[in-house]
Amino acid sequence: MSGPLLLFGDDGSPGADVAWLWVNEQRWPGWRVAVLHADPPPIGPPPGAEAARPRPWDPPDPRVAFADAAFDEVVHLRAVADPRLALLETPADLVVIGSRGHGLVKALHLGSTAEYLLHGPVAPLVVVRHAAAVRRALVATDGSPHARRAMETLAALPWRAGLEAVLAVAVDDGRTDTAAALADAAAVLGGAELETRVLPRTRTVAAAILGEAARVGASLIVLGTRGLGGLRRLTLGSAASAVARSAPGAVLVARALDSGRP
Numbered sequence: 001m002s003g004p005l006l007l008f009g010d011d012g013s014p015g016a017d018v019a020w021l022w023v024n025e026q027r028w029p030g031w032r033v034a035v036l037h038a039d040p041p042p043i044g045p046p047p048g049a050e051a052a053r054p055r056p057w058d059p060p061d062p063r064v065a066f067a068d069a070a071f072d073e074v075v076h077l078r079a080v081a082d083p084r085l086a087l088l089e090t091p092a093d094l095v096v097i098g099s100r101g102h103g104l105v106k107a108l109h110l111g112s113t114a115e116y117l118l119h120g121p122v123a124p125l126v127v128v129r130h131a132a133a134v135r136r137a138l139v140a141t142d143g144s145p146h147a148r149r150a151m152e153t154l155a156a157l158p159w160r161a162g163l164e165a166v167l168a169v170a171v172d173d174g175r176t177d178t179a180a181a182l183a184d185a186a187a188v189l190g191g192a193e194l195e196t197r198v199l200p201r202t203r204t205v206a207a208a209i210l211g212e213a214a215r216v217g218a219s220l221i222v223l224g225t226r227g228l229g230g231l232r233r234l235t236l237g238s239a240a241s242a243v244a245r246s247a248p249g250a251v252l253v254a255r256a257l258d259s260g261r262p
Contacts, residue, residue, distance in 0.1 A: 003072055006033045007092035007123070009083065010063065015098030021131030022250060023096055024066040026159045032073040035063045038086035052081040054090050084117065092123045094153065099129045118225060118241045124153040124254035127244045130219065134159070134250065138218035139168045139189065140209045143181035145256035146224025151188040153254050154222050166194050167216055171208045173201045206242035219249035
């Protein structure tokens with residue numbers, strides 16, 4: 001069976017339960033979902049490529065998709081591998097994880113799976129903190145290829161057409177060509193429900209985005225990530241990780257395909 005694939009990172013935690021509910025609050029006709037459970041390998045010799053490769057699995061308590069979610073197929077996978085690598089190396093059109101847990105996705109902090117994926121997502125990534133159906137989305141753009149890929153991801157989601165409102169914002173940080181960035185957003189996301197707005201940077205870029213999302217009641221924030229690494233990651237952080245750390249709903253981040261990994 002073919003069709004876009006949603007890869008769901010599952011560690012059995014309450015955070016994963018919330019993320020699974022979020023997945024099922026949206027509609028995914030034509031999509032498949034793969035539920036991936038990754039067991040970190042024991043201390044000692046590496047398990048080998050065969051054990052690390054995700055394989056079909058019949059879990060004792062499988063995730064069951066709601067009928068209204070309209071998935072074409074639900075499969076379960078298991079791997080003996082670092083969860084970060086298992087999620088990065090399993091081909092998917094969209095990855096969804098919870099923001100908290102006791103293994104796969106601990107609370108967002110430097111070194112966690114969520115933080116690791118936020119700084120170098122191969123596939124677009126959604127970090128979920130609340131299991132609400134998305135009705136309003138805020139898209140933050142700086143005119144970069146990363147922001148464009150994030151917007152294209154939103155545009156391709158099967159439930160995007162049912163959103164009540166989409167607000168595209170550009171933060172006037174002194175570096176962004178806000179007019180060009182919002183024109184690009186209109187080209188990708190154009191529709192009667194699309195609004196555009198320039199936000200003054202009175203605090204950090206992340207604070208401006210979070211404040212506007214709260215003002216308009218957006219339950220999904222969409223933005224690109226450059227994938228900072230090394231010392232820059234330690235000292236600067238990123239708007240994507242700062243937003244994902246504090247957003248009350250869900251955050252979708254993406255990175256341009258030709259950017260490589262950090």
